[in-house]
């Protein structure tokens with residue numbers, strides 16, 4: 001009963017494991033102590049238990065975490081760095097992995113196998129005997145949080161990270177800049193946050209991360225095997241920057257701050273020396289704050305930038321990213337440019353059935369030696385309403401996105417000619433024009449993120465199998481219902497969609 005569904009689950013008969021009062025977490029191998037501490041912290045929230053972490057061999061009833069070369073699910077031919085094996089027997093639980101990441105995902109599986117018990121009485125914390133071998137289908141399973149439209153504090157971002165890791169999501173894409181706000185302090189352009197960070201959608205309070213706060217978020221994520229992908233959206237979606245510095249505007253006149261929800265009206269003054277310096281400075285500072293390999297440049301919906309200017313601008317900006325040691329990522333429109341650095345990653349946001357020229361733009365990243373992240377907006381845009389008439393959310397995709405819509409699709413069947421070899425992974429995106437609080441964030445994301453996470457982690461359906469047959473919504477819904485126990489125990493909000501037999 002795990003989400004995402006593991007590669008191989010072999011239940012066996014015999015007495016279950018009981019998480020008894022003397023249970024400890026026994027750790028061995030490099031990085032295992034950190035994973036052990038995170039498991040201990042998680043169990044405190046899930047079932048009000050406080051397990052000591054010890055660097056000793058396991059005794060009867062303990063949970064052992066073993067990180068060593070050769071551990072993990074190698075016997076099925078996989079060499080995924082994020083794989084793990086989990087064995088539950090009456091004598092104890094053993095999680096084996098070759099890396100801390102693998103062990104950490106094994107821990108998330110164990111959390112889901114243990115009944116969540118928010119009352120703290122600790123009775124009945126048992127797990128049936130089972131052997132699980134597991135590794136992800138894609139290296140990239142992402143969740144995007146738009147902190148530009150509505151700002152979310154570092155504590156709220158950490159709460160979001162806590163929610164996504166239970167689902168083995170390993171990338172947090174932070175959409176840091178947009179028309180409504182600039183959220184990362186840039187030492188060389190301080191007005192970006194002083195002015196551009198002062199408001200948000202619907203006149204919300206605004207805010208920004210200092211560089212120290214941002215580093216702290218990145219470190220919190222990294223400890224949980226989550227890589228932060230910062231996005232500086234340009235040359236469109238830049239009104240907050242244009243309000244902060246008159247020189248960045250095509251006419252040299254500062255724009256007023258913007259708190260509405262239109263897109264496509266703003267553009268940097270492309271081809272200009274000051275804009276060039278701006279791009280170099282902001283990319284350099286953000287790259288320096290980012291240990292991860294990816295830096296996202298946006299490039300979406302640049303309806304106010306002349307097509308040739310757009311291409312020249314994104315090519316130059318993407319090369320600046322590469323010069324700073326990062327792989328550029330762009331929304332699929334950036335595929336209009338054919339001079340991007342080799343290996344530039346594209347993020348596809350058109351529908352599960354491509355329209356217009358979106359597939360062609362996406363394919364151009366593959367031609368350039370890059371790969372794709374799939375975020376089809378009719379399946380993986382989690383700001384789209386769940387149901388007609390919802391007070392929160394957008395409906396521009398033409399119909400609500402149900403749990404079924406988020407679940408019943410396959411990344412390798414979206415863009416003709418683009419299969420798993422060219423797909424880095426999947427990402428669910430939460431835009432926040434209409435989403436103002438972290439509780440609302442969670443209700444928009446859960447349970448649909450569980451569906452996208454499973455699409456990204458669990459094995460591909462057989463080529464011959466229609467995707468509708470491969471993804472059994474009833475069976476998935478039953479597993480999602482178990483997740484709700486954890487969400488209830490940890491005070492995480494979720495939407496009680498109709499497809500799930502909620503507890």
Ligand code: TNX
Pocket residue numbers: 263300301331349381383384394431432433
């Ligand atoms: C599209 S598609 C956007 C965002 C909006 C979102 C609202 C894309 C890359 N950008 O600017 O917030 O729709 O659903």
